[in-house]
Amino acid sequence: MSSNKKKDALDYHSKGRPGKIAVVPTKPHSTQRDLALAYSPGVAEPCLAIAENSEDAYKYTSKGNLVAVISNGTAVLGLGDIGAQAGKPVMEGKGLLFKIFSDIDVFDLELDTKNVDEFVNIVKALEPTFGGINLEDIKAPECFEIERRLKDELNIPVMHDDQHGTAIISGAALINACELVGKDITSAKIVVNGAGAAAISCTRMYVAVGAKLENIVMLDSKGVIRKDRESLDKTKAEFATDRDITSLTEAINGADVFIGLSAADVLSAEMLLSMNDHPIVLAMANPNPEITYELATETRSDVIMGTGRSDYPNQVNNVLGFPYIFRGALDVRATRINEDMKIAAVHALAALAKEPVPEEVNQAYDTNNLKFGPHYIIPKPTDPRLITEISVAVAKAAISSGVARTVITDWENYKQELRKRLGKDDGIIRKLTTKAKTNPKRVIFAEADNYKTLRAAQIVLEEKIAYPILLGNREKIESLIQEYEFDLKDTQILDPIEEQGSERFNKFVDHLYMKRQRRGVSEHDARKLMINRNYFAASMVEFGEADTLISGLTRNYAATIKPALQVIGVKPNSRVAGMYMMLTSNGPIFFGDTTINENPSAEELAEITVLLESAIKRLNIKPRIALLSYSNFGSNDGVIANKMREAAKILHERAPEMIVDGDIQANFALNSELLKANFPFSALGDQAANTLVFPNLESGNIAYKLLQEVGHAEAVGPILLGMNKPVHVLQLDSSVREIVNMVTIAVVDVQEYEKSK
Template identity: 60%
Template sequence: MDSDKKKKEALQYHAEPTPGKIKVVPTKKYDTQRDLSLAYSPGVAEPCLAIEKEFNDAYKYTAKGNLVAVISNGTAVLGLGDIGAMASKPVMEGKGLLFKIFADIDVFDIEVDTKNVDAFIETVKNIAPTFGGINLEDIKAPEAFEIERRLKEELDIPVMHDDQHGTAIISAAALLNACELVGKKISDVTIVISGAGAAAVSCTRLYKSFGALAKNIVMTDSKGVIRKDRGSLTPQKAEFATDRDLDTLEDALINADVFIGLSMANLVTPKMLLSMANDPIVFAMANPNPEIDYDLAVKTRKDIIMATGRSDHPNQVNNVLGFPFIFRGALDVRATAINEEMKQAAVKALAELAKKPVPEQVNIAYNKTKLTFGKDYIIPKPFDPRLIGEIPVAVAKAAIDSGVAQIEIEDWNAYKQQLLGRLGDNNKFLELLIDRAKQQPKRVVYAEADQIQVLKAAQIAFEEGIAIPVLLGNKAMILELMNEIKFDAKGIEIIDPKSNDEAARRDLYTEKYWQERQRKGITYYDAKSLMRERNYFGAMMVNMGDADALLSGYSRSYNRVIKPVLELIGLAPGIRRAAATNLMITDYGPLFVSDTSINITPSAKELAKITRMTAATSRFFGIDPVIAMVSYTNFNTAKDMDVAKVNEAVSLLHRTYPEMVVDGPVQTDFALNNKMLKERFPFSKLVNKRVNALVFPNLSAANSTYKLLKELHKASSVGPILMGMKKPVHILQLGASVEEMVNMTAIAVVDAQVKQQ
């Protein structure tokens, strides 16, 4: 993407529709005067007096227990360096966003405008009563060491400098597993560290706590190997100085077992890599470009185990695997610190999780047949939904065992289930979907590419590596719009089905279509005329293998688009009627809503088939389907047509597919509130299960429900997803947003991946 365009897009993202990335939302009712009198004066006096008597009641009556401060002075921001406190604010807001979406932790970001260590510490100490924990961020070394050390000593809440410990924890888990795979003990391997900043020092200390020996460690900085005979070493560098006769990184890597890169791009050459010992372990973690390119490294050494900080290669060392879950565990037992035992517990839990069978949802998301513990999978993937159920548990147990926890957890299974149900795990679904599409992009036809919003969606899909667009429409108009939005046309196929340039292909499509439909009333003239229409032309492109998937419907009614799709693409074997579902990404979690677009008043048998297709679509995304068949009544035998057909459909499914988790008729609130369902209807197959799909008795109810969720609750909608088609084709909702069209592009690509397999 053009750098100016990328810059503009980044600025626009942060500015619109509301400046910034986080906000504060109320957690209590505030609708009436009574609510307000409890929230503020006079009711608020009671918790104030209670906290005055018992300090820890702040955890009971305020948000302190789930509130973390992300604090920086902006002296070491990402790859930007010392840009100042105010300029660091977007990064701190971003860290707050990650805390929320991964572990459901609330954050206030605080930018402290001082480089004076004492002043910084005093500021943090003065505001500490507000928070349950402190996450220090982007503070340069060596000041970062002193700031963290003193705050940990002087505060009674968890304090962690993520730049120091985040990379250390994740890379330590990866190192333990890599050593196991190559049959080497961590106490025996020689380790070369490139870099001597906060992360490098913390990594090395943590490796030593797991058995790495000081005599086997060499640390380098911009001047070369840090030796004991070098003058003016900081205390941190002196801690890891070697007495070995080595001068350069190249010298140090000869016969080394492990390379840990925390420095800058392209420092390691193929020659240096070849000089390392057998089965070298190389963690090149400089961002955005590693110390040696991944492809070059694995080409140079077939026996290498390689990790980077990048998401486009195996074994990404990503801090998001650590800090949200470490703080989650610490907060949940009201720990007074994050100590070495807790960090070590996080390391062990991450290492062990990589050895466990991977959920199908993760396999599907990363387009793998089966992720298994091995050289290309030594640490869990960042979007593994199990992380929140494993890491906080290990950290909380370590906090209790080491004596820094203030509350006990009696039922660990219940605690784990509570963690798995938190908001943080549910908002990763779209990212997983898009990551999966990027693994193997497909050619997607956009039938309305002369609509600027459609073209913007195609541009994003192309520039993000989700799909290879094929643009249908008036070529001159498309090129003009592409120029307007700075969409580089190089490598993009633009087709006007009406133009003379497409006469040969149009004739080929006409002949094929006529042969297939001539006994259904279509004349050759009809076929030739229809092939000038984009939806017919685009569908034939997919049919003939000239494209992998088709998207249409942004500017035309559903009926006008579905007709050519059904005629040309047709239904999958065994399917007699297509259906549509919308995948809603909600605070509750991913939720399928069916049928939102095609079947107006389906019969009982058709409802059963729609339910089966919804279940298949759910599995397509790696989600085990739990389906509620919705009505206005609960498990009632009323003679009303809708209730009767839902009852009949449920009975049919229970008889024919007893293993399927489906039940009804049930009201929507009971379907989504398992506590209510269990109290009133303990016999239901849905009890003690989380419903993730709703099948409605008619199109009006399903369509209205998904649009209500989208508009009132700002749930992201992916769909309508066309179910039961022979080939990948999906029809956009009239006037769909750019974001919705990008999501549908990812759906189309993944659909094509699966159908081609």
């Protein structure tokens, strides 16, 4: 890992509040009465209720939504036995994934013991605290014994995800791959390279879904696991073969399936060529698979290939499983996660891959035809249906197999509850990032002689979000690159001062002069202005030498947007407006106009609203727009109330399909129950608004900054709307994260712009 990546990783974990997770109160606690209810004396009542009926712990405490992620640090990722404390960042990370993908709370517990009995006894003593146990990063063979004993001795679900998560995801992939190429899994010849916890569990899963033991060959670091091997432990003995073979080369010859859970580059092109027609290769070593995707597909055009990596098709990613498996198990208060539940998850995943893909997933991967086939045998991690399909399948299996303590009867209502858990955005930035990566664009950073700008450029280049072009003082840019060891040596650097007199510079000057000569700009003025990096960057975009530009980090908004307006201009018959996407716990809320139009008229507000609606639709979100005021539907007269009412009237007449209403107060717009109870006639219906249009720049700007600081919402923007070509302006002194988010938005904006041409 480069020094910059190391620093980023360390900074991510250390800056602000150290670590990645925290305990957040879920009940009011601002008054003395609240505290008296939360603790003494009020807490006595639920204690007594639980003492009388232990099941009431699920009613009065967080137990039912609380999972322990427990490890002793003996097999941490690819780092090996680094110890319990060193493994804590991984366990916190697992907790974060539980929360964002399935709204499950987590306490991570790192146990400083390698003794199986001691480990089991500690976890057993913790049973009253948790609704489930996720075992993590425990080496084999101890992990098998630990999981077996805990499953037998605890009355809550236990799963070692390193084993079963990979088994479930790859099991679904294997089922679908076999179906695609017409192979019968019961007769498929399977080679499993690796014999650790994941490999053992995967192989057991393949047998559970139809594979035959006699058709499976497993290898460890010593070669083929044969029945005549001395000192063969009972776990490996389960998969020992009596075939007279000793090496991977011999085992792979004539095989139908290769399962890799071992090390990089152990499967050669020659080995792949020796496999049967339409070979299935799941090379899951991370970060580098047993054979690279490029080599496999170049060697065999008929191969179906999956890896553990996100940058290739068919990623075997445990996040497709564990959040949703535990979600379903918790929601029926299952006493265990049994084979029926795991197999149900396998078949649910496999079935989901055959369903029509939601448009938002297609958009995230910049395609129109993502469908079941060689490059899509398992769902994508961004698929919003995962939580409903897998959790429901697991919950149903728990009920039918008799391990559920509560029964769900209204499955459609349960699905709706699951959707609500994740909020309405369902990870919008993650989805936009995925979409950006499918077709990265050239982004010119107009303030590249700044550390934060260069750090953001490094990130978007590493993440394959964009191809940065660095603009600014060359000497300073190169000095910063050297000082901070940025890996930007092959990135184009341009200095407008050095460009003076060049063909490019003169072309840019002529264009600016022609556009502005009747607005007081002489040729001499145009030449002086073009030295300004914002004019030069805008000209790069105008002439197609860059796809979009990012600027504004060190200059005020007006100074940044003026060059773009003069060089690129506004779309015909349009106007310019600014929009912020506020990322809240209830999903994204869009604010407009917060940056451009100081005091728009009703007509101008209607135009701004049309711009907002179009931009939000491009993000695959259905806009529900409220025109805000201090009044509700004529309850008060005044300049602002009347203006917002008139804007709503214009929009209802011109765009009757648009979901928009006003004048309306913010609390009614954002509280659907309040709105429905008091104004059932509203065009917003029974759902809250997700787009707020403010009567003037002052109110919009104040509102987004208040929500950002007091409400702890993350602001993405300002997103500039109405320009003739995509241009985006940063907040003054934006963070690196905010710059990266804006680049992501800018790249997606360019993708949509190119589609519309």
